[in-house]
Amino acid sequence: MSAGRPTIIDVARDAGVSPATAGRVLGGYGTPAPELVRRVRDSARRLGYRANDVARSIVTGLTRVIGVVVSDIENPFFARAVSGISDRARAAGYEMLLVSTGLDLARERSAVEALMAKRVDGMIVASASVSEGAHLRRVREAGVPLVLLDRRNDGAGAVDAVLLDNRAAAHRAVNHLLDKGHRAVAVVTSAVADERPTGRRRKALAQFPSSLRFAGYLDALEEAGIAGAPEWVLRCDDADAAAERVRDLLTARPDVTAIFATTNVMAGAAFRAIMDSDRRCPEDVSLLGFDDHEWSTLVRPQLSVVAQPAYDLGAAAGTVLLGRLSGRESASAPSETILQSSLIVRGSVAPPPA
Amino acid sequence: MSAGRPTIIDVARDAGVSPATAGRVLGGYGTPAPELVRRVRDSARRLGYRANDVARSIVTGLTRVIGVVVSDIENPFFARAVSGISDRARAAGYEMLLVSTGLDLARERSAVEALMAKRVDGMIVASASVSEGAHLRRVREAGVPLVLLDRRNDGAGAVDAVLLDNRAAAHRAVNHLLDKGHRAVAVVTSAVADERPTGRRRKALAQFPSSLRFAGYLDALEEAGIAGAPEWVLRCDDADAAAERVRDLLTARPDVTAIFATTNVMAGAAFRAIMDSDRRCPEDVSLLGFDDHEWSTLVRPQLSVVAQPAYDLGAAAGTVLLGRLSGRESASAPSETILQSSLIVRGSVAPPPA
Numbered sequence: 001m002s003a004g005r006p007t008i009i010d011v012a013r014d015a016g017v018s019p020a021t022a023g024r025v026l027g028g029y030g031t032p033a034p035e036l037v038r039r040v041r042d043s044a045r046r047l048g049y050r051a052n053d054v055a056r057s058i059v060t061g062l063t064r065v066i067g068v069v070v071s072d073i074e075n076p077f078f079a080r081a082v083s084g085i086s087d088r089a090r091a092a093g094y095e096m097l098l099v100s101t102g103l104d105l106a107r108e109r110s111a112v113e114a115l116m117a118k119r120v121d122g123m124i125v126a127s128a129s130v131s132e133g134a135h136l137r138r139v140r141e142a143g144v145p146l147v148l149l150d151r152r153n154d155g156a157g158a159v160d161a162v163l164l165d166n167r168a169a170a171h172r173a174v175n176h177l178l179d180k181g182h183r184a185v186a187v188v189t190s191a192v193a194d195e196r197p198t199g200r201r202r203k204a205l206a207q208f209p210s211s212l213r214f215a216g217y218l219d220a221l222e223e224a225g226i227a228g229a230p231e232w233v234l235r236c237d238d239a240d241a242a243a244e245r246v247r248d249l250l251t252a253r254p255d256v257t258a259i260f261a262t263t264n265v266m267a268g269a270a271f272r273a274i275m276d277s278d279r280r281c282p283e284d285v286s287l288l289g290f291d292d293h294e295w296s297t298l299v300r301p302q303l304s305v306v307a308q309p310a311y312d313l314g315a316a317a318g319t320v321l322l323g324r325l326s327g328r329e330s331a332s333a334p335s336e337t338i339l340q341s342s343l344i345v346r347g348s349v350a351p352p353p354a
Numbered sequence: 355m356s357a358g359r360p361t362i363i364d365v366a367r368d369a370g371v372s373p374a375t376a377g378r379v380l381g382g383y384g385t386p387a388p389e390l391v392r393r394v395r396d397s398a399r400r401l402g403y404r405a406n407d408v409a410r411s412i413v414t415g416l417t418r419v420i421g422v423v424v425s426d427i428e429n430p431f432f433a434r435a436v437s438g439i440s441d442r443a444r445a446a447g448y449e450m451l452l453v454s455t456g457l458d459l460a461r462e463r464s465a466v467e468a469l470m471a472k473r474v475d476g477m478i479v480a481s482a483s484v485s486e487g488a489h490l491r492r493v494r495e496a497g498v499p500l501v502l503l504d505r506r507n508d509g510a511g512a513v514d515a516v517l518l519d520n521r522a523a524a525h526r527a528v529n530h531l532l533d534k535g536h537r538a539v540a541v542v543t544s545a546v547a548d549e550r551p552t553g554r555r556r557k558a559l560a561q562f563p564s565s566l567r568f569a570g571y572l573d574a575l576e577e578a579g580i581a582g583a584p585e586w587v588l589r590c591d592d593a594d595a596a597a598e599r600v601r602d603l604l605t606a607r608p609d610v611t612a613i614f615a616t617t618n619v620m621a622g623a624a625f626r627a628i629m630d631s632d633r634r635c636p637e638d639v640s641l642l643g644f645d646d647h648e649w650s651t652l653v654r655p656q657l658s659v660v661a662q663p664a665y666d667l668g669a670a671a672g673t674v675l676l677g678r679l680s681g682r683e684s685a686s687a688p689s690e691t692i693l694q695s696s697l698i699v700r701g702s703v704a705p706p707p708a
Binding site: 048063073097100114115138293298 | 402404419433434436440444449450451452453454467468469472492496622629647648649652653654
């Protein structure tokens with residue numbers, strides 16, 4: 001629309017045809033005569049005419065843009081997931097409007113509103129909430145396909161979701177520690193804003209990944225007949241708080257011989273705290289992290305982790321959304337895709353000291 | 355445009371006014387009577403009408419979307435820079451169409467073409483090339499403001515750019531090694547696709563950041579009167595190649611007592627190679643990296659690095675672009691903004707062994 005961009009009117013004038021004919025040729029519909037096709041294409045090339053997707057979207061009702069809302073693009077997990085979405089979207093001819101909300105629900109609401117105003121064809125959202133979802137329900141009510149990524153949302157209603165097997169993965173991870181002979185296993189996890197009950201009775205409620213991993217930790221202890229202790233549970237707001245809590249734990253509870261961290265940030269903090277203490281890893285205390293990032297193999301000992309298929313998760317969300325947009329899956333019931341994590345055994349877990 | 359979304363026609367009908375009047379009220383232009391304003395707004399609220407930015411953009415010629423093209427969103431440097439762009443854009447009411455090209459120039463060309471078709475108001479590009487820029491020149495010729503991020507591009511012509519002080523930063527970094535007493539300093543750097551001469555005579559040509567850092571390394575050696583040796587220069591395609599080359603160097607050249615890595619990936623590879631060798635860091639060999647990522651403080655010794663202000667770089671690019679879009683800066687000559695890196699001294703650099 002800027003000055004200097006030739007319009008379809010300019011092309012029509014140059015080619016000596018009507019704007020309607022130029023539109024048919026350049027839009028690829030109707031059956032204009034071959035001679036007209038040649039003239040219009042020549043003029044378009046000479047003038048440097050570019051199709052105007054904005055104008056086209058008014059006609060077709062489609063923008064060929066999907067909206068993607070994540071909490072933090074600087075989190076390597078989301079960066080990798082967004083790569084997966086982006087590759088799928090581009091292969092199908094879609095561009096991506098990306099919004100990173102800083103895990104702020106108000107910002108997410110306004111982002112979703114803005115994406116609706118931009119008339120995105122569909123949306124993938126990793127919500128900052130697992131309960132407040134009126135803004136997501138409105139997306140669906142407007143007929144715009146929506147796929148939830150990484151966490152469910154009870155307020156959104158029945159909707160497609162692509163998730164990790166968080167609870168089972170954590171259960172397996174803690175079993176790995178128990179199999180090595182540990183009994184007193186601490187957990188470092190995030191203190192999430194709208195935490196919800198994790199007990200068996202409330203399992204139908206949507207949960208944050210870190211809450212589900214905490215639940216998996218409890219499952220493993222319970223299954224092994226270990227009562228646990230409140231001091232083993234460190235809920236922390238950020239990395240610095242986590243490092244301090246782990247340092248205190250290492251001093252106050254020498255009986256604790258293993259630590260499970262439910263996020264990459266918490267694992268880094270716990271690793272740092274162990275390095276700064278007089279206890280050695282893994283001889284005195286084992287550490288098992290979540291997420292396999294660059295640093296896992298650079299530190300000594302190398303970190304054993306639960307690895308998430310972040311790229312595949314994004315790609316799967318893209319595939320589900322594109323299925324809805326293509327019409328192939330437009331009528332089927334909401335689906336839930338659960339991807340499996342894997343346990344990568346390296347050097348940070350050993351049997352407890354004798 | 356989907357079924358179920360009320361249009362301005364629906365609002366006008368409900369309010370008992372003409373579509374033109376409804377348009378004036380909801381678009382905020384003209385001077386409709388207060389009574390009409392009230393009726394239209396009530397109807398819009400009751401029907402759940404949402405402004406259609408797509409339709410509005412046909413009228414205004416503005417989409418309030420900027421296009422952002424980076425080579426790899428999974429690179430934490432770009433993820434952080436994109437955060438800076440995104441925060442600035444959103445504060446000014448813009449959304450962001452993001453494309454990650456995998457440092458593939460063909461993919462970049464088609465991405466830029468697609469963003470032009472989407473009629474983005476402006477574009478920020480970290481190009482996969484420093485010489486091929488015909489696609490970028492076309493953006494400017496179409497009257498769309500363009501800001502280059504992280505690297506210049508000779509083919510783009512005179513254009514705004516936001517860059518780091520790469521050459522000076524590397525010069526300072528290598529001086530830090532020389533000040534500690536090192537003479538034989540190796541460099542690990544990427545083998546970039548369209549590498550260009552780095553000598554003094556050709557300094558006017560645009561260069562990739564890693565090439566500029568290599569040039570800064572050469573500057574420092576030359577200034578110190580050190581002739582250097584071809585064996586000190588390790589140009590590597592990827593992390594695995596770099597780790598292998600550094601391992602070979604540590605064996606073949608025991609006289610080399612310090613290594614400068616021009617990227618975070620190369621620093622990680624060099625760190626790994628030193629860990630796997632029988633030489634200790636920093637007692638036997640010092641290592642200085644580029645980019646301050648999470649792992650820098652998790653490894654032992656902690657890594658000394660040149661830290662880039664990645665967020666500020668993105669934010670500055672956003673500010674320059676928004677200045678062009680606001681019209682405030684629309685007529686002024688292309689600007690070049692150079693941000694400073696800083697040297698963070700930790701434990702991986704020590705004097706050479708006696």
